[in-house]
Amino acid sequence: SAPGFAVVVNGDLYLVDAGNGVGRQLVRAGLDIDRLRVVAVTHHHSDHVADVGTVLLLAWGTGLTTPVRVVGPKPLRKMVDSYLDFAEVDIQTRVDDEGRPPPHTLIDVQELAGEGVVYEDENVRITTCVVDHPPMLAHAYRIDAHDRSYVFSGDTTPNDDLIAMAQGADILVHEVMHLPSIDALVEAAGAPEGLRSHLVNSHTTT
Secondary structure (H helix, E strand, C coil), X not given: CCCCEEEXXXXXXXXECCCCCHHHHHHHCCCCHHHEEEEECCCCCHHHHCCHHHHXXXXXXXXXXXXXXXXXXXXXXXXXXXXXXXXXXXXXXXXXXXXXXXXXXXXXXXXXXXXXXXXXXXXXXXXXXXXXXXXXXXXXXXXXXXXXEEEECCCCCCCHHHHHHCCCCCEEECCCECHHHHHHHHHXXXXXXXXXXXXXXXXXXX
């Protein structure tokens, strides 16, 4: 499965990224997906966003009745709207047959314009900062709960704003790249040299 990190506070679910397979992994982990409160997207590479729509649809189909905040860089709203359009037949059928509220009434998309607090409820406070993952705009997130705090880097080169945001956190989940493995990876993928350059210049080494 691709990246996806769940923080559970008082039974409520706060998700950072939802790459391919994350919807299934949430269910396999025994998490109450209908208690989803936030999906925070770090950036728009497919391995971080492929299951965003799937997670939202699964949560709704499982019995979600409370609002979900979806936060991340542009074009997040277009992505979510496109997924709901794609699932229109399923959605309308479930609204008619099962009496579910239309999902667009529960999904609140917030496109990030900068840094600071992006969400707060009785369980958590979520802040963000911009990190370096060219050529995309990318964000890291900090989730402060009552008893501990978590920071998720997303994909980034070493970044001073992220270092500052992570000060005092209990848990830092930070991506790393093993440089000796890159050549074999690029060769196996039959990828152009540009991929190697991107990997080296857009990530943090071990």
